[in-house]
Amino acid sequence: MLTACVLCLARKPTLVKMAQLLRSPLLSSAAIRSASTGTLEVKEPLNFWGGGRVKPLSSSNAEPVYEPATGHVLCQMVPCVDEEVDQAIKSAHSAYLKWSKMSGMERARVMLEAARIIRERRDDIAKVEVINNGKSITEAKVDIDVAWTCIEYYAGIAGTLAGQHVQLPGSCFAYTRREPLGVCVGIGAWNYPFQIAAWKSAPALACGNAMVFKPSPMTPVTAVMLAEIYAEAGVPEGLFNVVQGGAETGTLLCHHPMVAKVSFTGSVPTGKKIMEMSAKGVKPVTLELGGKSPLIIFQDSELENAVKGALMANFLTQGEVCCNGTRVFVQKDILPKFLEEVVKRTKAIPLGDPLLDGTRMGALISRPHLDRVLGFINQAKKEGARVLCGGEPYVPADPKLKGGYFMSPCVLDNCRDDMTCVKEEIFGPVMSVLPFDTEEEVLQRANNTTFGLAAGVFTRDIARAHRVVENLQAGTCFINNYNISPVEVPFGGYKMSGFGRENGQVTIEYYSQLKTVVVEMGDVDSLF
Numbered sequence: 001m002l003t004a005c006v007l008c009l010a011r012k013p014t015l016v017k018m019a020q021l022l023r024s025p026l027l028s029s030a031a032i033r034s035a036s037t038g039t040l041e042v043k044e045p046l047n048f049w050g051g052g053r054v055k056p057l058s059s060s061n062a063e064p065v066y067e068p069a070t071g072h073v074l075c076q077m078v079p080c081v082d083e084e085v086d087q088a089i090k091s092a093h094s095a096y097l098k099w100s101k102m103s104g105m106e107r108a109r110v111m112l113e114a115a116r117i118i119r120e121r122r123d124d125i126a127k128v129e130v131i132n133n134g135k136s137i138t139e140a141k142v143d144i145d146v147a148w149t150c151i152e153y154y155a156g157i158a159g160t161l162a163g164q165h166v167q168l169p170g171s172c173f174a175y176t177r178r179e180p181l182g183v184c185v186g187i188g189a190w191n192y193p194f195q196i197a198a199w200k201s202a203p204a205l206a207c208g209n210a211m212v213f214k215p216s217p218m219t220p221v222t223a224v225m226l227a228e229i230y231a232e233a234g235v236p237e238g239l240f241n242v243v244q245g246g247a248e249t250g251t252l253l254c255h256h257p258m259v260a261k262v263s264f265t266g267s268v269p270t271g272k273k274i275m276e277m278s279a280k281g282v283k284p285v286t287l288e289l290g291g292k293s294p295l296i297i298f299q300d301s302e303l304e305n306a307v308k309g310a311l312m313a314n315f316l317t318q319g320e321v322c323c324n325g326t327r328v329f330v331q332k333d334i335l336p337k338f339l340e341e342v343v344k345r346t347k348a349i350p351l352g353d354p355l356l357d358g359t360r361m362g363a364l365i366s367r368p369h370l371d372r373v374l375g376f377i378n379q380a381k382k383e384g385a386r387v388l389c390g391g392e393p394y395v396p397a398d399p400k401l402k403g404g405y406f407m408s409p410c411v412l413d414n415c416r417d418d419m420t421c422v423k424e425e426i427f428g429p430v431m432s433v434l435p436f437d438t439e440e441e442v443l444q445r446a447n448n449t450t451f452g453l454a455a456g457v458f459t460r461d462i463a464r465a466h467r468v469v470e471n472l473q474a475g476t477c478f479i480n481n482y483n484i485s486p487v488e489v490p491f492g493g494y495k496m497s498g499f500g501r502e503n504g505q506v507t508i509e510y511y512s513q514l515k516t517v518v519v520e521m522g523d524v525d526s527l528f
Ligand SMILES: NC(=O)c1ccc[n+]([C@@H]2O[C@H](COP(=O)([O-])OP(=O)(O)OC[C@H]3O[C@@H](n4cnc5c(N)ncnc54)[C@H](O)[C@@H]3O)[C@@H](O)[C@H]2O)c1
Pocket: 187, 188, 189, 190, 191, 192, 214, 215, 216, 217, 245, 246, 247, 248, 249, 250, 251, 254, 265, 266, 267, 268, 269, 270, 271, 273, 274, 287, 288, 289, 290, 291, 321, 322, 323, 425, 427, 453, 493
């Protein structure tokens, strides 16, 4: 058994031409530590398979990736073509053959080592995440903590995976085996680049699968750092791979015949395409899609907590969070006081250089996305909403941030359920406040959406809290808080927000399959 394990961990590049493969780290710790906003340039290849970084076959279709806080070019993203996707998948498959034969405890040990390395490099990874994504360093550090916690959590589960024994008549019996699926594909969004890669890879690897991960073309940098860490921790060469690209590369991944499953995080329109493509190969999918979640604040709420909850529900990561509670329903009696407090706190959010410890809101992901969010605010005004604060482009005083994609966080009042800002996912720092009278009315309005990712309720009435949650059509509900997602509990949506879950024990079912074995202990009792 020991020999098998040692063999599993031996690293020999087989499928990738040596000339393409690079083994020095993507970014040295010294380079990261000396970087500040606007100074980092990533020149190293961003693909990873066969145990090392891989240079693109051609750079003719390279696309610039911008640092959101400055507008500087951070790196070039070169989409992987057919041949490269094929190499990555074959590399994953050969690693899968080794990894799937290791015991859960053996896999757990390697995963725990990966979690330890991430913990050790947490500040460096967080810094690169900030430079690539624009979110504040305080939030990015939490994201990286969530990532290693997730890997640690599934390492803990890896050794517990087991089947059932079922006694049948005549001393016969059956048993079940929980087996991996094979090569799983992960496709990520740009709002939580490192965390999404961890949320997908941790349960996949714990179950004995391999993964090919494609980050968003706007945030290509940190997934490769995760790949390097898994390799350093000792996974078989090719177990976790990164291919870069957008829709075309994603399509190649979904259609590849050696792919057993696709786990996707992104928008509803892309999720539908992923499902269609996967259906052609009868591949299971996990879809973590968008939302327009309701947050219901009853008049008996502890007001300060409700206000803090509303800010947590709307302004993390510049409002670019799938489960945000962007439709804030407030019971009429407390509406004036709630608005006064929420506006006061929103205006006080420190906005600016995301690498500074005191900053609480950084830059949006891109110039077109910033324009789109500002467009929603203009449309809201045209439809009768009142801007109580923010909603303007923001130019920080620091000259190096002049080209950044900043806007002031916005609270909209006078909203109605039929307005565009209330119906559509804005994915920016825009809170729409809606008054309500009764519990029955607010439940009907809260559920009147095709989305169903999350929902929240603030009340001191414990019976009402549970009654309301029971009737909310959402996969993740919060009582007296918002946007808290411990890795021990499942996260995912109802309705068009997707299906399948990430985190929690249940996710094991989405990355494994059950084999039933029926054992005859006597003679065959044949009908023929
Ligand atoms: N539910 C969740 O857990 C969750 C988390 C984060 C973001 N999101 C959602 O993601 C959206 C924002 O992210 P986005 O703009 O990156 O979403 P997106 O759908 O545009 O892209 C997501 C990913 O899909 C890839 N992609 C695009 N077209 C594809 C295709 N045809 N085939 C295969 N892959 C394809 C992209 O390159 C990217 O990696 C929002 O709607 C947000 O709510 C959901």
